[in-house]
Amino acid sequence: MRVSCLINGYMKRGSRSIYAALVVAFVTAQAISASANFDVLVSSFYTNDVLRYDSQGGGLLSEFIDDFYGGAPCDLEFGPDGNLYVAKWEFGAVDRYDGTTGMLIDRFLTSPALGNIEELEFGPDGNLYVGASRKGEILRYDGQTGDFIDVFASGGGLSCLMDLTFGPDGNLYVSDFDNNSILRYDGLTGSFLNTFASVNGLRPYGVEFGADGNLYVSCDGLAGRGVLRFDGSSGDLMDTFITSIGGGSPIDLAFGPNGDLYVCTLTGPDQDKVERFDGQSGAYIAQIAYGGVLNGISGIAFTPEPSTLCLFVMGGWLILRRRWGR
Numbered sequence: 001m002r003v004s005c006l007i008n009g010y011m012k013r014g015s016r017s018i019y020a021a022l023v024v025a026f027v028t029a030q031a032i033s034a035s036a037n038f039d040v041l042v043s044s045f046y047t048n049d050v051l052r053y054d055s056q057g058g059g060l061l062s063e064f065i066d067d068f069y070g071g072a073p074c075d076l077e078f079g080p081d082g083n084l085y086v087a088k089w090e091f092g093a094v095d096r097y098d099g100t101t102g103m104l105i106d107r108f109l110t111s112p113a114l115g116n117i118e119e120l121e122f123g124p125d126g127n128l129y130v131g132a133s134r135k136g137e138i139l140r141y142d143g144q145t146g147d148f149i150d151v152f153a154s155g156g157g158l159s160c161l162m163d164l165t166f167g168p169d170g171n172l173y174v175s176d177f178d179n180n181s182i183l184r185y186d187g188l189t190g191s192f193l194n195t196f197a198s199v200n201g202l203r204p205y206g207v208e209f210g211a212d213g214n215l216y217v218s219c220d221g222l223a224g225r226g227v228l229r230f231d232g233s234s235g236d237l238m239d240t241f242i243t244s245i246g247g248g249s250p251i252d253l254a255f256g257p258n259g260d261l262y263v264c265t266l267t268g269p270d271q272d273k274v275e276r277f278d279g280q281s282g283a284y285i286a287q288i289a290y291g292g293v294l295n296g297i298s299g300i301a302f303t304p305e306p307s308t309l310c311l312f313v314m315g316g317w318l319i320l321r322r323r324w325g326r
Helices: 003-012 017-037 306-325
Strands: 039-045 048-056 060-066 075-079 084-088 094-097 105-109 119-122 127-133 137-141 147-154 161-166 172-176 181-185 192-196 203-209 215-221 224-230 237-242 249-255 260-268 272-278 286-288 297-303
Touching: 039 075, 039 181, 039 286, 048 075, 048 286, 075 119, 084 119, 084 297, 105 127, 119 161, 127 161, 147 172, 192 215, 203 260, 215 249, 224 249, 237 260, 249 272, 249 297, 260 297, 272 297
Parallel strands: 075 297, 161 203, 203 249
Antiparallel strands: 039 048, 039 297, 048 060, 075 084, 084 094, 094 105, 119 127, 127 137, 137 147, 161 172, 172 181, 181 192, 203 215, 215 224, 224 237, 249 260, 260 272, 272 286
């Protein structure tokens, strides 16, 4: 039976609450369905591309960004405006691209102080936090204008920044390659709080909080390669969540809209890859990308963004409210 028939039937009986429940459930179902049909965007450092791959393992779909001007793309972040922000290592800049078409919009910011920009993260305040591996500090820029605000965080012995992310507590977490640790900074003031976790004998790369509130860290070293899981409150090591990563360095990781964990491994010319793992068990699912035009993998993002799906649901709810107000 068509959803519209159900809704009309309930409205004839004057059941506004059931009408609301049906419409919101329908819109939510559409959003959930859409979240299963996302693509994976991966930056290719040496070819100056951002490549689009099928999230289920269907291979390369297109060159989402083919930048003839170069710049050596590193980290990728979707902003609150739905556009894609790309760290350009060679230019010490962040370029902004249309989040749907991949067309260049503008050079959002340039950071002479940092030089080679590698890592980006939009904070809870909507501003953009930018880091470079050997600078020992994180700069904050206005998320709308790209204007420099301040040196947000430094200290704590930060030596070689590899990744940064905001946690459920609102604080900033930074992986330090040289010190084999995850550092935590106050999310409001930038003050150093503590060494949140240590990865003794390994070198940390990507950091990402999961839906379970725990921290996932991709690492390599003499002891092997994998993804460690730390308690999101205490920083205590829980387990080795993924152990089946092959040769190379697991340079980045991210949870997709489907809840699975995608791990980027920097292996060598024509051998870089993205692998998909079950977000709850850590079991291997599929290889998403491998070699070919992918050369120097250094960042990952997903499209469409989950935030877009949330707006879709909220839009349905606002339509309901306007109808009732008539």
